[in-house]
Amino acid sequence: MPKTLVILLLLFVFFAVSCKKEYSYEGGAIPVISTDTVRVPVPVNEFPLCPACTANTGSGLSQWTFKSGNSVLCGSVDTAISNPDRNAFTFFGPSSCSGDTGMVMTVYLITDSLNRDRTNITTYHNAFYFYERVTPSYIFMSQNSSGFTVTITNYDHQARICTGTFVGSAFRNNGNGASITSGKFKVKLL
Numbered sequence: 001m002p003k004t005l006v007i008l009l010l011l012f013v014f015f016a017v018s019c020k021k022e023y024s025y026e027g028g029a030i031p032v033i034s035t036d037t038v039r040v041p042v043p044v045n046e047f048p049l050c051p052a053c054t055a056n057t058g059s060g061l062s063q064w065t066f067k068s069g070n071s072v073l074c075g076s077v078d079t080a081i082s083n084p085d086r087n088a089f090t091f092f093g094p095s096s097c098s099g100d101t102g103m104v105m106t107v108y109l110i111t112d113s114l115n116r117d118r119t120n121i122t123t124y125h126n127a128f129y130f131y132e133r134v135t136p137s138y139i140f141m142s143q144n145s146s147g148f149t150v151t152i153t154n155y156d157h158q159a160r161i162c163t164g165t166f167v168g169s170a171f172r173n174n175g176n177g178a179s180i181t182s183g184k185f186k187v188k189l190l
Helices: 003-018
Strands: 063-068 071-076 079-082 088-094 101-108 118-123 126-132 137-141 148-156 161-171 177-188
Touching (some): 063 101, 071 101, 101 148, 126 148, 126 161
Antiparallel strands (some): 063 177, 071 088, 079 088, 088 101, 101 126, 118 148, 126 137, 137 161, 148 161
């Protein structure tokens, strides 16, 4: 028999035998296993665990936080500006976990304005971006049709401090959907 044929035959036997699932049993009645018991681990966090975000509640001044899946993302707000009519505002700032990522949020109050103390204003006219500066591209981005909601829970007109929450659907840069939950922010509007 030629060496090549022997090698091929040995490889066939090796792969045929080694691909079978083996079970070990140490006594007692033999259980009948009708389904495969191998479990593939599911990733817990889409993003690396960030100790700065574990304790961040987003309730401190000039802070934001949100969840995507089991991942918690957070950061600071370095700019928060309102338009002259005070019926729209934008805030943005870097992530606490990576200087290369950050968030931008623009909120449009179509029929309202922040010209006095206000509470519980909900709007569906918003733009949300969680970006990455290296490529540059977005990691998450809301779209008009995606159902992204911002609620201004409190606006103190004298101090110009706006506190709010956000939740909704966003899209990844590959087009897949993502769920943004437990979003919070607290900003001082210029």
